[in-house]
Amino acid sequence: MSLIVSHLHKKYGNKVVVEDLSFSMDRPGVYALLGTNGAGKTTSIRMMLGMLAKDGGEVLWNGAPLTTDSCNIGYLAEERGLYPKYALMDQLIYFAGLRGVPKEEAKVRIKSLAKRLEVEEYLYPNMFAPSQNMLGQKKGGFGVGGRVKKEKPKLAEQLSKGNQQKIQFMTALLSDPELIVLDEPLSGLDPVNTDLIRDVIRDEIAKGKYLIMSSHQMATVEEFCTDITILDRSHAVLQGNLNDIKKSYGRVHLHLKCEADAMPYIEAAGAAVISEKENEYELKVSGEEQAGGLLKTLIDAGIPIITYDLREPSLHEIFVEKVGEEHPHEV
Amino acid sequence: MKFETFSGTGKVFRFTLAQLLKSKANIRALVIVLLMGLCSTPLLSLIRGGGSGKSEPSAVYVDNQSGLSLEGLEAYLKDAGLGDVTVKIGLPEKPEKEAALRLAKGQNGLSVEIAGDASRSYWAAELTAAYLRRELLLNAGFTPEQADQLTAAESNMIYASELDKAPAPAEPGPEGTEPEEADVSNEGGLSGAYTVQLGFSVLLIMISMISVNFVIRSVVEEKTSKLVDLLLVSVKPGALLLGKVLASLIYSLLYFTCLLGGALLSRTIFGLFMDMSGVDSYLGGILKLNLSPRVLLVLIVTSVIGLLVFGILSGLSGAGCSSVEESGGAMSLCLFLIMGGYMVSIMTMAVRVPEGGLAKTLSIVPVLSMFAAPTLYMYGSVGIATVALGWLAHLALVVLLLLLAAKVYSSLIIYKGKRLSFGRILRLAIGKEAGK
Numbered sequence: 001m002s003l004i005v006s007h008l009h010k011k012y013g014n015k016v017v018v019e020d021l022s023f024s025m026d027r028p029g030v031y032a033l034l035g036t037n038g039a040g041k042t043t044s045i046r047m048m049l050g051m052l053a054k055d056g057g058e059v060l061w062n063g064a065p066l067t068t069d070s071c072n073i074g075y076l077a078e079e080r081g082l083y084p085k086y087a088l089m090d091q092l093i094y095f096a097g098l099r100g101v102p103k104e105e106a107k108v109r110i111k112s113l114a115k116r117l118e119v120e121e122y123l124y125p126n127m128f129a130p131s132q133n134m135l136g137q138k139k140g141g142f143g144v145g146g147r148v149k150k151e152k153p154k155l156a157e158q159l160s161k162g163n164q165q166k167i168q169f170m171t172a173l174l175s176d177p178e179l180i181v182l183d184e185p186l187s188g189l190d191p192v193n194t195d196l197i198r199d200v201i202r203d204e205i206a207k208g209k210y211l212i213m214s215s216h217q218m219a220t221v222e223e224f225c226t227d228i229t230i231l232d233r234s235h236a237v238l239q240g241n242l243n244d245i246k247k248s249y250g251r252v253h254l255h256l257k258c259e260a261d262a263m264p265y266i267e268a269a270g271a272a273v274i275s276e277k278e279n280e281y282e283l284k285v286s287g288e289e290q291a292g293g294l295l296k297t298l299i300d301a302g303i304p305i306i307t308y309d310l311r312e313p314s315l316h317e318i319f320v321e322k323v324g325e326e327h328p329h330e331v
Numbered sequence: 332m333k334f335e336t337f338s339g340t341g342k343v344f345r346f347t348l349a350q351l352l353k354s355k356a357n358i359r360a361l362v363i364v365l366l367m368g369l370c371s372t373p374l375l376s377l378i379r380g381g382g383s384g385k386s387e388p389s390a391v392y393v394d395n396q397s398g399l400s401l402e403g404l405e406a407y408l409k410d411a412g413l414g415d416v417t418v419k420i421g422l423p424e425k426p427e428k429e430a431a432l433r434l435a436k437g438q439n440g441l442s443v444e445i446a447g448d449a450s451r452s453y454w455a456a457e458l459t460a461a462y463l464r465r466e467l468l469l470n471a472g473f474t475p476e477q478a479d480q481l482t483a484a485e486s487n488m489i490y491a492s493e494l495d496k497a498p499a500p501a502e503p504g505p506e507g508t509e510p511e512e513a514d515v516s517n518e519g520g521l522s523g524a525y526t527v528q529l530g531f532s533v534l535l536i537m538i539s540m541i542s543v544n545f546v547i548r549s550v551v552e553e554k555t556s557k558l559v560d561l562l563l564v565s566v567k568p569g570a571l572l573l574g575k576v577l578a579s580l581i582y583s584l585l586y587f588t589c590l591l592g593g594a595l596l597s598r599t600i601f602g603l604f605m606d607m608s609g610v611d612s613y614l615g616g617i618l619k620l621n622l623s624p625r626v627l628l629v630l631i632v633t634s635v636i637g638l639l640v641f642g643i644l645s646g647l648s649g650a651g652c653s654s655v656e657e658s659g660g661a662m663s664l665c666l667f668l669i670m671g672g673y674m675v676s677i678m679t680m681a682v683r684v685p686e687g688g689l690a691k692t693l694s695i696v697p698v699l700s701m702f703a704a705p706t707l708y709m710y711g712s713v714g715i716a717t718v719a720l721g722w723l724a725h726l727a728l729v730v731l732l733l734l735l736a737a738k739v740y741s742s743l744i745i746y747k748g749k750r751l752s753f754g755r756i757l758r759l760a761i762g763k764e765a766g767k
Contacts, residue, residue: 046560049564051560051563051564051745052741052742052745053742068564068565073564075560077557077560077561079557079559079560080557080561081556081558081561082556082558083350083552083553083558084556085354086350086353090346090350094342094346095561095565098339098343098562098565098566099565171561
């Protein structure tokens with residue numbers, strides 16, 4: 001299977017919103033679409049999925065145009081929502097039905113995902129309803145030994161934002177899709193729920209799914225993705241395999257922590273200081289030679305060194321640098 | 332138009348209708364409407380008068396001075412729905428308490444004069460007049476079939492004119508009521524057609540407004556719930572719209588059915604133990620219209636196709652809104668068309684039942700035909716061919732609107748910003764304008 005996005009183009013009036021975007025995935029994995037707000041990520045995704053008419057370009061899945069009929073697609077949109085007044089279970093079965101999943105099969109998948117994402121109590125309220133014994137005293141649990149009061153189905157509006165987001169995430173996976181598009185999947189989630197969703201994403205990657213992910217959380221993208229495109233103001237400013245990109249930058253970021261002030265020696269070595277706090281420094285060096293020279297100088301000067309870490313730039317640092325080049329006064 | 336454009340319509344329709352029927356507010360509305368229908372008979376009875384006992388007379392006394400044979404009158408009255416009635420020649424001792432008629436030869440021809448209680452005698456008078464007409468036609472050499480057809484047509488006119496000719500509902504005084512004449516000549520048909528047109532148009536406005544309101548509300552709510560992206564990846568925009576339109580249409584028809592069903596049920600139940608004369612004299616013209624299966628078919632098909640037009644229009648207008656607050660404005664186009672159709676149909680019917688070119692135009696032009704065609708067909712101003720031409724014109728408009736919807740609905744439904752007018756939506760569809 002392969003996904004080829006070729007020369008996507010879109011404009012509204014005279015304003016170009018996506019300009020000549022191309023990338024491909026020839027094996028399962030995660031492709032990251034990164035960019036500033038308004039860079040054109042969501043518009044690109046909408047065009048890829050056929051929700052928005054393209055002004056140019058094509059999207060191929062296994063050599064044929066990508067459509068919801070030719071490919072089983074799971075999509076978590078950036079703008080997420082649920083019908084606020086409708087029962088959650090009805091909505092999930094409906095969304096699964098629209099993707100061609102029979103009702104009974106949908107119920108099985110919903111149950112499995114609900115357990116995984118810890119939202120069973122909202123989808124199966126009767127299983128968690130407090131029961132009453134003969135004396136009318138409430139009991140928790142599954143109502144064993146008591147009269148179970150039938151709970152009303154939960155509505156979307158009764159859930160917290162985080163739990164709604166987990167339900168929305170379920171909708172993207174209900175059809176067991178081949179291609180999963182996740183637009184900002186972790187935004188607004190607390191650390192516990194973030195980990196839950198990350199685990200599920202890991203599982204999908206392990207199953208050999210094709211994932212396209214758009215996110216501002218660089219650490220998450222870095223953890224999952226193999227290839228990236230950084231979009232800025234409608235066009236791609238950096239594209240390729242993440243490891244290759246990092247290698248091309250070289251080991252130029254130095255994290256240094258000393259027990260005494262090392263600033264005079266850093267300045268003398270000509271390293272650029274990115275940040276500094278209580279004798280702990282983030283430095284940008286020209287390469288291993290400059291970093292080694294600084295290390296030797298500090299040892300010769302008798303400055304005790306606690307941490308010395310010369311590494312490739314992180315995705316965050318690459319992103320900031322690339323977008324910063326485009327907008328030197330904005331970043 | 333590709334069929335795939337609307338694949339998934341059934342799923343959207345079933346889900347939308349199921350949710351509409353599960354909504355507590357909607358269930359309450361249906362119950363209220365049903366109760367309104369159930370209360371209609373006792374309320375009308377209170378307003379229009381009536382008491383205990385059945386309104387249909389068990390015997391009709393006839394003072395026959397016409398010279399015509401009344402041999403078949405009893406069977407005719409029974410066939411016409413007066414129940415197990417018997418015809419007695421001559422007037423009773425106290426005619427003011429009975430259904431009693433006097434058939435006479437007047438200056439303008441035969442007349443049927445109500446000699447007894449007005450409310451009890453009214454329908455017997457109308458039907459006897461129709462019977463006499465039939466007899467005169469038979470005597471003039473018409474075949475029984477021809478006479479039946481002509482009489483049936485005349486009966487339609489009489490029933491339709493019922494509201495204007497209804498007898499006074501008040502309890503008859505000890506002196507009896509003023510005799511009323513049910514003239515054999517047909518002068519009441521015109522205002523009857525107007526009454527039918529008015530009643531039909533008002534009902535159609537009610538259903539249209541409910542349907543339009545539901546479509547716009549569900550489109551805007553879906554849009555503001557930020558569900559659109561999720562749905563559009565699974566279902567085509569045309570199907571998303573059409574499913575909603577059909578569900579809203581069914582719900583509004585259900586709403587109407589509850590109202591009408593409640594009223595009919597009420598009439599049936601209360602008719603068992605209450606005097607329905609006042610109610611019947613008020614509603615009789617509509618309730619006893621000769622609604623043949625073909626007339627009913629014209630009525631239903633024309634209304635449904637018309638409602639489809641309004642539904643799709645309202646869906647497109649709703650998709651141009653970005654908030655629930657804007658949905659009121661989105662109704663304006665449909666409101667204008669509904670009111671336009673209503674006004675034209677009743678104004679053209681006010682002077683006389685349109686005929687010829689005007690009747691054909693009213694029956695063919697979309698929106699206008701929805702309001703006018705059924706009545707014009709019922710009164711014989713247009714034939715089934717003209718009505719079918721109107722359906723084709725309406726269906727062409729439906730297809731055109733669906734094509735338009737398929738082209739712009741996905742763009743509209745993810746559009747954010749100031750509400751788009753229908754003119755701008757059209758410009759977007761033909762590519763003269765671009766918008767996000």
